[in-house]
Amino acid sequence: MISQQRLPTSLTPLDVALAALLHGVEPVTPSELPLAEALRCIAADMPPLGALPPHDIAASDGFALCARDLVGASSYSPLPLTALPVWVEVGDAMPDGCDCVLDADSVELSGPMPQVLAEAIPGQGVRRAGGDIAAGSSVVEAGRRVLARDLMIARAAGIERLKVRRPRLRIVNLPGGAVTSDLIAESARTAGADVVSVAAVGRDAASIVAAIDVGACDLLLIVGGSGVGRTDATVTALARCGEVIAHGIAVQPGRTSAVGRIGNTPVVALPGAPDQAFAAWWTLALPALDRLSGRRPRKTLNLPLAHKIASGVGIAEVVLLERKAGAWVTLAVGELSLDAIARAEAWLTVPGAAEGFAAGSGVDGYMLRE
Incomplete structure (x- = not known):
């Protein structure tokens, strides 16, 4: 019995x-998991990433040139070139000494020598080294939850597994x-x-x-x-x-x-x-x-209370909160219906030594929807 x-x-x-x-x-102890399995896990320390792209690349199809050499060029005052400029397509490495890409219509090839019909600025039509991922950055900081956007960075960097704690x-x-x-x-x-x-x-x-x-x-x-x-x-x-x-x-x-x-x-x-x-x-x-x-402290949001929360001394009470007009509105205190649980955006506890919180006082709600 x-x-x-x-x-x-x-x-x-x-x-x-x-x-x-x-x-x-x-x-x-951290473990290395495939990206799909690492989703929602907590990241451990990871090695820094290299720059992506690793060097300047063309962001558009066209002719690679040096912007400094094109000052004053226009359809009224074409700039003749001594040699045909290099043609690049999206993703190609930029040739040495070139920092811009002009489209085909900006370079006239019908005459005895090529002529440039427009100016350009440095970086025009170019994706700079590290433009997508800066050198030394990480897929996700240690202690943070791995999100879908972090997997995008990992895939772009060619990483197939992440070190996480699960x-x-x-x-x-x-x-x-x-x-x-x-x-x-x-x-x-x-x-x-x-x-x-x-x-x-x-x-x-x-x-x-x-x-x-x-x-x-x-x-x-x-x-x-x-x-x-x-x-x-x-x-x-x-x-x-x-x-x-x-x-x-x-x-x-x-x-x-x-x-x-x-x-x-x-x-x-x-x-x-x-x-x-x-x-x-x-x-x-x-x-x-x-x-x-190994998770970092959970996210909280501090907002004023729309109404007073009253609580008995001696026992901590769980409060469910919903955000309305820039304030926390109380959904339930101490007795939590399934409807309140489903609707709640955050929760907090009234400490056992407290009698509650006054209307208008700022309280930290632990977010339920990250």
Whole structure:
């Protein structure tokens, strides 16, 4: 018979639980992945790029000339040339001493000697060395997420693989929590994790233990079964496999969340309800994933609040935000509907020691749509 878990009489402050979860967690070893697989992963240090193009090239078809030699040339005062200028096409290297390209109509070839009928400026019709990619630049800075535009730069530079950090995330889903587990898995993949989802055959501790395999992951999430009901055995299973650091976190929603460790692997137990799971994901699991990824601090946007946010002292509350007329409008505080989660552009937490934020005060929202 499964013994019923009980939350402690006092909840662990969110910042204390997070600090304990992150203690000793270091970024994973970088690996080189094909470009398509590197998309959305967090970049590691990479060698600087060479200039592209490596030398001046023609940006249009025409005759390569030196602009300084064409001063005063016009159809009324043609400039005779002693020799036929070199014809170049788009992408050809510019001949030595040439810094512009004139189209065919600007050079008269019908007479006994070529004549130039127009002036030019240096660089006209020319793509300068480094015009596309400056020498010494990088595909993407270390700690930044690899985006589609970064793959464009890599392909242009002839790079087929990128050095990135992609933590291995294992999600153990308890029966009845598939919707929540899928939502978390999709969010984790967007954050650059290599996600493997497995289902426990039952909600009992033995079934949960059987689904835990920390040797195959850098971060373990268990979705569901973290409450105090008769079938909530996640914390019991975690205690059997490793250490329960805290069960009962002072965050709303998500108070039944738990954090722990199995060996050196951080573990977060997320409640099965979607709103509670997302709150624990944003406030506990995502910071752990970012630490493993070596990611730079996430982007925030500071805007004034359109209305006051009131919060009770003693527990951190998750707030969902939407941007309207240059201000943050509150969608939900503490209780998060799926509609609010879908519409939200950003989120923040009201610290447990605060009573909220006054209308008009500037707050930093963590962006949900990068």
